């Protein structure tokens with residue numbers, strides 16, 4: 001049995017065409033079913049639905065053989081024990097710093113001010129500001145990061161930006177782009193040895209179906 005870990009939403013939807021290229025179709029709609037293990041048209045392949053931030057953990061410890069996860073999640077988790085063969089070029093966005101439109105970020109950085117930064121990505125944010133030589137107090141949040149500068153909880157946020165509409169709707173502006181993000185295929189290293197052939201076939205089919213840029 002090959003187990004693939006996916007999260008619901010964009011990753012699930014954008015992985016379906018790649019699975020189809022490998023001759024695999026998920027036979028139940030995750031939005032209509034309450035099942036967490038979904039069968040596919042291949043009796044030896046199943047999909048498990050997990051929280052996006054749990055995908056690397058499932059694959060690392062062998063709860064799943066393969067998984068699809070954002071580079072943001074992967075880097076924040078640390079990629080120990082995970083083989084990362086492919087950039088799937090799906091769920092593309094960027095990790096950025098944003099502030100209230102009237103906050104003079106460039107000047108605060110120039111003055112060497114200590115910034116309060118709210119984010120879900122404390123490890124990535126810590127590394128980024130350390131590289132820049134900016135002192136920060138990091139505030140860990142689990143969602144609605146955009147609210148932090150609006151309520152005075154933080155001076156800045158580090159969050160994913162795709163269209164920029166969420167920032168705009170909350171009068172926030174993007175002041176630095178930390179890195180481009182897309183979803184990656186990750187494979188459990190032991191599974192890669194023990195189930196080499198079926199995993200290799202899936203990885204190769206995904207590779208040939210990745211959208212070309």
Ligand code: AMP
Nearest residue numbers: 091092093160161162163164165166167
């Ligand atoms: P947008 O308004 O299109 O810039 O999207 C920003 C919102 O969607 C933020 O709340 C982000 O955390 C979230 N977001 C954008 N792209 C992604 C992605 N690829 N994966 C997960 N969340 C995302």
